[in-house]
Amino acid sequence: MVGNRPARLEQWERLRSGAGRIGDQRHRELMQEIMRGLADAVNVPGGYWIAGSDPRAGQHAVVGDWPLDELADILIATDGVSVAVDKYEVLTWTQIAGLCRTEGPEAVLNLVEEADASDPFGRRWPWAKPSDDKALVHLQVTA
Structure with a gap:
Protein backbone atom coordinates (compact mmCIF):
# COMPACT_ATOMS: atom_id res chain seq x y z
CA MET A 1 0.00 0.00 0.00
CA VAL A 62 -13.33 -2.34 -12.09
CA VAL A 63 -16.81 -2.59 -13.55
CA GLY A 64 -20.28 -3.19 -12.25
CA ASP A 65 -23.85 -2.91 -13.38
CA TRP A 66 -27.10 -1.69 -11.86
CA PRO A 67 -30.71 -1.89 -12.96
CA LEU A 68 -31.53 1.29 -14.85
CA ASP A 69 -34.58 1.97 -12.68
CA GLU A 70 -32.28 2.23 -9.62
CA LEU A 71 -30.18 5.02 -11.13
CA ALA A 72 -30.83 8.74 -11.03
CA ASP A 73 -27.34 9.99 -11.86
CA ILE A 74 -24.08 8.66 -13.19
CA LEU A 75 -20.90 10.50 -12.21
CA ILE A 76 -17.53 9.91 -13.80
CA ALA A 77 -14.73 11.80 -12.07
CA THR A 78 -10.96 11.95 -12.06
CA ASP A 79 -9.09 11.76 -8.78
CA GLY A 80 -8.74 15.55 -8.88
CA VAL A 81 -12.50 15.69 -8.26
CA SER A 82 -13.06 12.57 -6.15
CA VAL A 83 -10.58 13.95 -3.61
CA ALA A 84 -13.41 16.25 -2.44
CA VAL A 85 -15.26 13.15 -1.22
CA ASP A 86 -12.60 10.64 -0.20
CA LYS A 87 -9.82 12.93 1.09
CA TYR A 88 -11.12 16.44 1.80
CA GLU A 89 -14.58 15.21 2.88
CA VAL A 90 -16.12 18.55 1.87
CA LEU A 91 -18.73 16.96 -0.42
CA THR A 92 -20.57 13.66 -0.73
CA TRP A 93 -21.39 11.94 -4.00
CA THR A 94 -25.04 12.75 -3.37
CA GLN A 95 -24.17 16.44 -2.98
CA ILE A 96 -22.08 16.36 -6.15
CA ALA A 97 -24.97 14.82 -8.10
CA GLY A 98 -27.33 17.45 -6.70
CA LEU A 99 -25.00 20.30 -7.65
CA CYS A 100 -24.60 18.86 -11.12
CA ARG A 101 -28.38 18.76 -11.52
CA THR A 102 -28.97 22.30 -10.28
CA GLU A 103 -25.83 24.22 -11.22
CA GLY A 104 -23.86 21.95 -13.51
CA PRO A 105 -20.51 20.15 -13.14
CA GLU A 106 -18.60 23.44 -13.27
CA ALA A 107 -20.03 24.36 -9.85
CA VAL A 108 -18.50 21.18 -8.42
CA LEU A 109 -15.16 21.87 -10.08
CA ASN A 110 -15.17 25.38 -8.62
CA LEU A 111 -15.80 24.05 -5.10
CA VAL A 112 -12.95 21.56 -5.43
CA GLU A 113 -10.66 24.33 -6.71
CA GLU A 114 -11.61 26.44 -3.68
CA ALA A 115 -10.77 23.54 -1.35
CA ASP A 116 -7.43 23.06 -3.13
CA ALA A 117 -6.65 26.77 -2.82
CA SER A 118 -7.53 26.78 0.89
CA ASP A 119 -4.63 24.41 1.64
CA PRO A 120 -1.79 25.36 -0.73
CA PHE A 121 0.92 23.87 1.49
CA GLY A 122 -0.83 20.56 2.14
CA ARG A 123 -1.12 20.97 5.90
CA ARG A 124 -4.79 20.02 6.24
CA TRP A 125 -4.77 17.51 3.40
CA PRO A 126 -1.24 16.27 2.69
CA TRP A 127 -0.90 15.87 -1.03
CA ALA A 128 1.92 15.43 -3.50
CA LYS A 129 1.00 18.66 -5.31
CA PRO A 130 -1.20 21.65 -4.52
CA SER A 131 -3.92 20.61 -6.99
CA ASP A 132 -4.67 18.06 -9.67
CA ASP A 133 -6.36 18.17 -13.04
CA LYS A 134 -10.09 17.80 -12.77
CA ALA A 135 -12.70 16.23 -15.02
CA LEU A 136 -16.30 15.46 -14.16
CA VAL A 137 -19.04 13.97 -16.30
CA HIS A 138 -22.63 13.97 -15.09
CA LEU A 139 -25.33 11.90 -16.76
CA GLN A 140 -28.84 12.31 -15.43
CA VAL A 141 -30.85 9.14 -15.95
CA THR A 142 -34.44 9.68 -17.02
CA ALA A 143 -37.08 7.06 -17.59
Missing part, protein backbone atom coordinates in the same frame (compact mmCIF):
# COMPACT_ATOMS: atom_id res chain seq x y z
CA VAL A 2 1.41 3.37 -1.05
CA GLY A 3 0.21 5.29 2.02
CA ASN A 4 2.21 3.07 4.39
CA ARG A 5 5.56 3.55 2.71
CA PRO A 6 8.13 5.43 4.84
CA ALA A 7 8.73 8.24 2.33
CA ARG A 8 4.99 8.90 2.01
CA LEU A 9 4.54 8.91 5.77
CA GLU A 10 7.45 11.34 6.19
CA GLN A 11 6.05 13.56 3.47
CA TRP A 12 2.59 13.66 5.07
CA GLU A 13 3.99 14.32 8.56
CA ARG A 14 6.18 17.17 7.29
CA LEU A 15 3.18 18.77 5.60
CA ARG A 16 0.74 18.27 8.50
CA SER A 17 3.19 19.64 11.07
CA GLY A 18 4.13 22.66 8.99
CA ALA A 19 7.78 21.59 8.95
CA GLY A 20 7.67 21.31 5.18
CA ARG A 21 5.66 22.45 2.23
CA ILE A 22 4.74 21.21 -1.19
CA GLY A 23 7.60 21.93 -3.55
CA ASP A 24 10.40 22.47 -1.02
CA GLN A 25 13.68 20.59 -1.52
CA ARG A 26 12.86 17.70 0.86
CA HIS A 27 9.37 17.38 -0.61
CA ARG A 28 10.89 17.00 -4.08
CA GLU A 29 13.37 14.41 -2.80
CA LEU A 30 10.59 12.44 -1.11
CA MET A 31 8.47 12.61 -4.27
CA GLN A 32 11.34 11.14 -6.29
CA GLU A 33 11.70 8.33 -3.74
CA ILE A 34 7.94 7.72 -3.76
CA MET A 35 7.82 7.61 -7.55
CA ARG A 36 10.72 5.15 -7.69
CA GLY A 37 8.89 2.98 -5.17
CA LEU A 38 5.71 3.09 -7.23
CA ALA A 39 7.38 1.91 -10.40
CA ASP A 40 6.95 -1.73 -9.38
CA ALA A 41 3.24 -1.27 -8.59
CA VAL A 42 1.93 0.75 -11.55
CA ASN A 43 0.26 -1.03 -14.47
CA VAL A 44 1.20 -4.52 -13.32
CA PRO A 45 -0.96 -7.39 -12.08
CA GLY A 46 -1.57 -6.92 -8.36
CA GLY A 47 -0.76 -3.21 -8.59
CA TYR A 48 -2.90 -0.35 -9.73
CA TRP A 49 -3.60 0.89 -13.20
CA ILE A 50 -3.14 4.37 -14.66
CA ALA A 51 -4.52 4.78 -18.17
CA GLY A 52 -2.59 8.02 -18.73
CA SER A 53 0.62 6.00 -18.65
CA ASP A 54 -0.69 3.00 -20.54
CA PRO A 55 -4.07 2.97 -22.30
CA ARG A 56 -4.19 -0.83 -21.86
CA ALA A 57 -4.92 -0.10 -18.20
CA GLY A 58 -8.57 0.23 -19.20
CA GLN A 59 -8.64 -3.53 -19.67
CA HIS A 60 -8.23 -3.81 -15.89
CA ALA A 61 -11.04 -1.43 -14.94
Whole structure:
Protein backbone atom coordinates (compact mmCIF):
# COMPACT_ATOMS: atom_id res chain seq x y z
CA MET A 1 0.00 0.00 0.00
CA VAL A 2 1.41 3.37 -1.05
CA GLY A 3 0.21 5.29 2.02
CA ASN A 4 2.21 3.07 4.39
CA ARG A 5 5.56 3.55 2.71
CA PRO A 6 8.13 5.43 4.84
CA ALA A 7 8.73 8.24 2.33
CA ARG A 8 4.99 8.90 2.01
CA LEU A 9 4.54 8.91 5.77
CA GLU A 10 7.45 11.34 6.19
CA GLN A 11 6.05 13.56 3.47
CA TRP A 12 2.59 13.66 5.07
CA GLU A 13 3.99 14.32 8.56
CA ARG A 14 6.18 17.17 7.29
CA LEU A 15 3.18 18.77 5.60
CA ARG A 16 0.74 18.27 8.50
CA SER A 17 3.19 19.64 11.07
CA GLY A 18 4.13 22.66 8.99
CA ALA A 19 7.78 21.59 8.95
CA GLY A 20 7.67 21.31 5.18
CA ARG A 21 5.66 22.45 2.23
CA ILE A 22 4.74 21.21 -1.19
CA GLY A 23 7.60 21.93 -3.55
CA ASP A 24 10.40 22.47 -1.02
CA GLN A 25 13.68 20.59 -1.52
CA ARG A 26 12.86 17.70 0.86
CA HIS A 27 9.37 17.38 -0.61
CA ARG A 28 10.89 17.00 -4.08
CA GLU A 29 13.37 14.41 -2.80
CA LEU A 30 10.59 12.44 -1.11
CA MET A 31 8.47 12.61 -4.27
CA GLN A 32 11.34 11.14 -6.29
CA GLU A 33 11.70 8.33 -3.74
CA ILE A 34 7.94 7.72 -3.76
CA MET A 35 7.82 7.61 -7.55
CA ARG A 36 10.72 5.15 -7.69
CA GLY A 37 8.89 2.98 -5.17
CA LEU A 38 5.71 3.09 -7.23
CA ALA A 39 7.38 1.91 -10.40
CA ASP A 40 6.95 -1.73 -9.38
CA ALA A 41 3.24 -1.27 -8.59
CA VAL A 42 1.93 0.75 -11.55
CA ASN A 43 0.26 -1.03 -14.47
CA VAL A 44 1.20 -4.52 -13.32
CA PRO A 45 -0.96 -7.39 -12.08
CA GLY A 46 -1.57 -6.92 -8.36
CA GLY A 47 -0.76 -3.21 -8.59
CA TYR A 48 -2.90 -0.35 -9.73
CA TRP A 49 -3.60 0.89 -13.20
CA ILE A 50 -3.14 4.37 -14.66
CA ALA A 51 -4.52 4.78 -18.17
CA GLY A 52 -2.59 8.02 -18.73
CA SER A 53 0.62 6.00 -18.65
CA ASP A 54 -0.69 3.00 -20.54
CA PRO A 55 -4.07 2.97 -22.30
CA ARG A 56 -4.19 -0.83 -21.86
CA ALA A 57 -4.92 -0.10 -18.20
CA GLY A 58 -8.57 0.23 -19.20
CA GLN A 59 -8.64 -3.53 -19.67
CA HIS A 60 -8.23 -3.81 -15.89
CA ALA A 61 -11.04 -1.43 -14.94
CA VAL A 62 -13.33 -2.34 -12.09
CA VAL A 63 -16.81 -2.59 -13.55
CA GLY A 64 -20.28 -3.19 -12.25
CA ASP A 65 -23.85 -2.91 -13.38
CA TRP A 66 -27.10 -1.69 -11.86
CA PRO A 67 -30.71 -1.89 -12.96
CA LEU A 68 -31.53 1.29 -14.85
CA ASP A 69 -34.58 1.97 -12.68
CA GLU A 70 -32.28 2.23 -9.62
CA LEU A 71 -30.18 5.02 -11.13
CA ALA A 72 -30.83 8.74 -11.03
CA ASP A 73 -27.34 9.99 -11.86
CA ILE A 74 -24.08 8.66 -13.19
CA LEU A 75 -20.90 10.50 -12.21
CA ILE A 76 -17.53 9.91 -13.80
CA ALA A 77 -14.73 11.80 -12.07
CA THR A 78 -10.96 11.95 -12.06
CA ASP A 79 -9.09 11.76 -8.78
CA GLY A 80 -8.74 15.55 -8.88
CA VAL A 81 -12.50 15.69 -8.26
CA SER A 82 -13.06 12.57 -6.15
CA VAL A 83 -10.58 13.95 -3.61
CA ALA A 84 -13.41 16.25 -2.44
CA VAL A 85 -15.26 13.15 -1.22
CA ASP A 86 -12.60 10.64 -0.20
CA LYS A 87 -9.82 12.93 1.09
CA TYR A 88 -11.12 16.44 1.80
CA GLU A 89 -14.58 15.21 2.88
CA VAL A 90 -16.12 18.55 1.87
CA LEU A 91 -18.73 16.96 -0.42
CA THR A 92 -20.57 13.66 -0.73
CA TRP A 93 -21.39 11.94 -4.00
CA THR A 94 -25.04 12.75 -3.37
CA GLN A 95 -24.17 16.44 -2.98
CA ILE A 96 -22.08 16.36 -6.15
CA ALA A 97 -24.97 14.82 -8.10
CA GLY A 98 -27.33 17.45 -6.70
CA LEU A 99 -25.00 20.30 -7.65
CA CYS A 100 -24.60 18.86 -11.12
CA ARG A 101 -28.38 18.76 -11.52
CA THR A 102 -28.97 22.30 -10.28
CA GLU A 103 -25.83 24.22 -11.22
CA GLY A 104 -23.86 21.95 -13.51
CA PRO A 105 -20.51 20.15 -13.14
CA GLU A 106 -18.60 23.44 -13.27
CA ALA A 107 -20.03 24.36 -9.85
CA VAL A 108 -18.50 21.18 -8.42
CA LEU A 109 -15.16 21.87 -10.08
CA ASN A 110 -15.17 25.38 -8.62
CA LEU A 111 -15.80 24.05 -5.10
CA VAL A 112 -12.95 21.56 -5.43
CA GLU A 113 -10.66 24.33 -6.71
CA GLU A 114 -11.61 26.44 -3.68
CA ALA A 115 -10.77 23.54 -1.35
CA ASP A 116 -7.43 23.06 -3.13
CA ALA A 117 -6.65 26.77 -2.82
CA SER A 118 -7.53 26.78 0.89
CA ASP A 119 -4.63 24.41 1.64
CA PRO A 120 -1.79 25.36 -0.73
CA PHE A 121 0.92 23.87 1.49
CA GLY A 122 -0.83 20.56 2.14
CA ARG A 123 -1.12 20.97 5.90
CA ARG A 124 -4.79 20.02 6.24
CA TRP A 125 -4.77 17.51 3.40
CA PRO A 126 -1.24 16.27 2.69
CA TRP A 127 -0.90 15.87 -1.03
CA ALA A 128 1.92 15.43 -3.50
CA LYS A 129 1.00 18.66 -5.31
CA PRO A 130 -1.20 21.65 -4.52
CA SER A 131 -3.92 20.61 -6.99
CA ASP A 132 -4.67 18.06 -9.67
CA ASP A 133 -6.36 18.17 -13.04
CA LYS A 134 -10.09 17.80 -12.77
CA ALA A 135 -12.70 16.23 -15.02
CA LEU A 136 -16.30 15.46 -14.16
CA VAL A 137 -19.04 13.97 -16.30
CA HIS A 138 -22.63 13.97 -15.09
CA LEU A 139 -25.33 11.90 -16.76
CA GLN A 140 -28.84 12.31 -15.43
CA VAL A 141 -30.85 9.14 -15.95
CA THR A 142 -34.44 9.68 -17.02
CA ALA A 143 -37.08 7.06 -17.59
